[in-house]
Amino acid sequence: MSYCLYCHESYSEAWSWEALIGLKQSPLLCQDCEGRLVRINGEICRICGRDFSVFPEQYRQGDSCFDCIRWEENEDWNGILQQNRSLYVYNDYMKEIIAKLKYRGDAEIVKAFYPVMSSEFKRISRNTIFVPIPLSEERHYERGFNQSELLAEGLNKSVENLLKRKTHEEKQSKKTREERLSQKENPFEVVDSNKVKEQKVILVDDVYTTGSTLRYAAKVLIEVGAKEVSSITLAR
Numbered sequence: 001m002s003y004c005l006y007c008h009e010s011y012s013e014a015w016s017w018e019a020l021i022g023l024k025q026s027p028l029l030c031q032d033c034e035g036r037l038v039r040i041n042g043e044i045c046r047i048c049g050r051d052f053s054v055f056p057e058q059y060r061q062g063d064s065c066f067d068c069i070r071w072e073e074n075e076d077w078n079g080i081l082q083q084n085r086s087l088y089v090y091n092d093y094m095k096e097i098i099a100k101l102k103y104r105g106d107a108e109i110v111k112a113f114y115p116v117m118s119s120e121f122k123r124i125s126r127n128t129i130f131v132p133i134p135l136s137e138e139r140h141y142e143r144g145f146n147q148s149e150l151l152a153e154g155l156n157k158s159v160e161n162l163l164k165r166k167t168h169e170e171k172q173s174k175k176t177r178e179e180r181l182s183q184k185e186n187p188f189e190v191v192d193s194n195k196v197k198e199q200k201v202i203l204v205d206d207v208y209t210t211g212s213t214l215r216y217a218a219k220v221l222i223e224v225g226a227k228e229v230s231s232i233t234l235a236r
């Protein structure tokens with residue numbers, strides 16, 4: 001008997017040889033909960049990884065969605081984020097899961113996604129650095145954990161906290177006007193730029209919504225010499 005990480009109901013696993021001989025990890029969600037998740041595995045936007053099967057045809061052009069085309073047409077953002085890949089559609093159930101994780105402090109639920117995180121991305125080269133999107137220090141302290149960092153741990157790769165979120169106050173008071181103008185909206189800075197130079201970086205975040213958080217993070221990394229930046233998120 002196991003207990004579902006989401007609804008905490010007990011359930012019995014479907015019997016299988018793979019599970020018995022330890023080839024398959026047991027599921028961490030019950031069948032009802034598992035059934036409410038929608039995996040992205042059909043046709044997707046080449047750049048942001050959005051599931052085209054749940055996306056209106058008129059908002060795409062060829063293999064990219066209009067949002068991505070708009071980003072790429074902007075010379076400040078062209079090529080900044082190589083690509084994003086997400087595991088699940090951001091449906092109502094996924095919204096509940098993420099709210100449970102972020103606002104109700106249920107860190108355990110992340111573990112439900114570890115098996116799929118590690119198997120889905122296992123072929124990514126060892127020479128890639130995985131960097132979680134950081135929270136501000138205040139938010140991190142409040143929540144007690146960074147959900148993106150917890151997710152990244154599920155990849156079974158080396159994860160480095162190379163980004164820092166600047167606070168708004170600091171941005172206003174400590175910088176000259178020119179500094180503020182040159183990267184006025186970028187909330188991120190790179191902690192150790194030597195580690196990033198000439199490297200392939202993959203950012204990890206919980207959700208890709210507008211794509212701006214990931215692009216701002218990618219931009220500071222590119223600015224200090226990262227070779228290319230992509231991202232992985234739980235939902236899109």
Ligand SMILES: [Zn+2]
Pocket residue numbers: 004005006007008009029030031032033034
């Ligand atoms: Zn359940």
Ligand SMILES: [Zn+2]
Pocket residue numbers: 045046047048049050064065066067068069
């Ligand atoms: Zn797209």
